[in-house]
Amino acid sequence: MTTATADRRAFILANTSRLRPPHVPELELHLASEVHDLWIRTEEELEAEGLPPPFWAFAWAGGQGLARFVLDHPDRFAGQHVVDFATGSGLVAIAAMKAGAAEALGLDIDPFAVEAARLNAEHNGVALTLERRDAIGEALDTDILLAGDVFYDPNFSLTLEPWFDRLAASGVEIYVGDPGRFYLPHARVIKQAVYEVPVTRILEDAEVKRTTVWRWRAD
Secondary structure (H helix, E strand, O other): OOHHHHHHHHHHHHHOEEEOOOOOOOOOEEEOOOHHHHHHHHHHHHHHHOOOOOHHHOOOHHHHHHHHHHHHOHHHHOOOEEEEEOOOOOHHHHHHHHOOOOEEEEEEOOHHHHHHHHHHHHHOOOOOEEEEOOOOOOOOOOOEEEEEOOOOOHHHHHHHHHHHHHHHHOOOEEEEEEOOOOOOOHHHEEEEEEEEEEOOOOOOOOOEEEEEEEEEOOO
């Protein structure tokens, strides 16, 4: 373990608690219990490196809904090779392994997210492959791509849509967990399930978010 990795791990352990996401209580993750305090301290610590805020420290509604769907439908995921795009805490990738996936690769550009996902996988007794890289635009050698809460920004969404189209056309099944974000391209997806997911009011505009799991159209 490098010094930088050890420092990130120590920071995560010092600033989170082991908590069970309310919609996926089977799993326990290192999550922020004091939202504002962690957000401010993390931004200060990462400012010099220009890294993003600690999205990895929260169980977002889209991820919780997608993880619930995966756990409730193991027949779709057992034995499959899965990529969890923008894995964050690793919640969805861990759920895929619990559902019997042959392998789950978690991708994220934030090194703190990669380390948080590694810690969370260890704690939940599963093995994940984790990589810090921007895979957008790449062809992926996988059966399934999972993406929780990624359609939150107009420019990012415009980048994801053609990539998802190409992946789906190549035979990759894509499932998206989304709590009603404005930039989800509804014409490209098919509804699979709807959940009422408890969330943190400090981060969202409600205590419960109606969250939908969608499958990307292959046409």
